[in-house]
Amino acid sequence: MWVSDLDLLDGIDEQRSWREDLCDGAVVLRAYALEYEADLLAGIESVRQAAPFRHMHTPGGFRMSVAMTNCGACGWVTDRTGYRYDAIDPLSGQPWPQMPASFVRLAQAAASAAGFTDFLPDACLINCYEPGARMSLHQDRDEQDLQQPIVSVSLGIPAVFQFGGDTRADKPQRLPLQHGDVVVWGGPARLRYHGVLALREAMHPLLGRRRINLTFRKAG
Ligand SMILES: O=C(O)CCC(=O)C(=O)O
Numbered sequence: 001m002w003v004s005d006l007d008l009l010d011g012i013d014e015q016r017s018w019r020e021d022l023c024d025g026a027v028v029l030r031a032y033a034l035e036y037e038a039d040l041l042a043g044i045e046s047v048r049q050a051a052p053f054r055h056m057h058t059p060g061g062f063r064m065s066v067a068m069t070n071c072g073a074c075g076w077v078t079d080r081t082g083y084r085y086d087a088i089d090p091l092s093g094q095p096w097p098q099m100p101a102s103f104v105r106l107a108q109a110a111a112s113a114a115g116f117t118d119f120l121p122d123a124c125l126i127n128c129y130e131p132g133a134r135m136s137l138h139q140d141r142d143e144q145d146l147q148q149p150i151v152s153v154s155l156g157i158p159a160v161f162q163f164g165g166d167t168r169a170d171k172p173q174r175l176p177l178q179h180g181d182v183v184v185w186g187g188p189a190r191l192r193y194h195g196v197l198a199l200r201e202a203m204h205p206l207l208g209r210r211r212i213n214l215t216f217r218k219a220g
Pocket residue numbers: 125127135140152154161194195196213215
């Protein structure tokens with residue numbers, strides 16, 4: 001069989017990113033964010049300068065092991081009064097930094113690749129994990145429009161993502177996630193419980209001992 005140079009290039013492109021279906025409405029897009037890597041790292045740095053990472057407290061008074069910041073029209077915050085989306089960063093008293101255009105492009109492209117067209121994220125929560133940090137199983141239900149999906153991008157050291165069912169008691173699948181992987185869930189999977197197991201000690205050439213997760217949502 002004759003294979004043109006173009007076919008070969010197509011094959012390489014296909015292998016750069018590949019998808020794994022988790023259930024109806026949920027998919028992992030492996031290595032999908034790699035082509036956005038430089039823009040994402042630059043965007044995270046500029047957001048971090050304006051709105052530094054901080055360890056928020058849960059309504060029950062526990063300090064979260066994951067450090068967080070936000071960009072976009074609304075940011076997810078938690079304190080003694082509860083969980084909410086807020087247009088103002090409580091640390092600076094200023095609006096959260098604007099969501100970089102490259103973030104929006106990636107979030108929309110990934111949502112569309114997963115079958116969710118017209119995704120309009122207005123909130124990007126940026127989670128920073130160091131070894132030992134974890135996120136317990138939870139549902140994302142503080143958003144007004146549950147028709148819109150969630151797009152979750154992993155950068156830096158590996159993590160094990162837990163993807164559960166519609167109740168906390170459902171045994172979650174354990175998905176190892178690497179730098180560049182994107183998980184998208186929505187539709188019938190929108191309210192699935194999910195979380196991240198405590199990270200193991202590791203080193204990433206660009207991010208050191210850190211994992212950065214970007215979670216895009218339409219919150220307002
Ligand atoms: O870090 C992750 O992969 C998941 C983050 C998450 O579940 C959240 O921010 O609600």
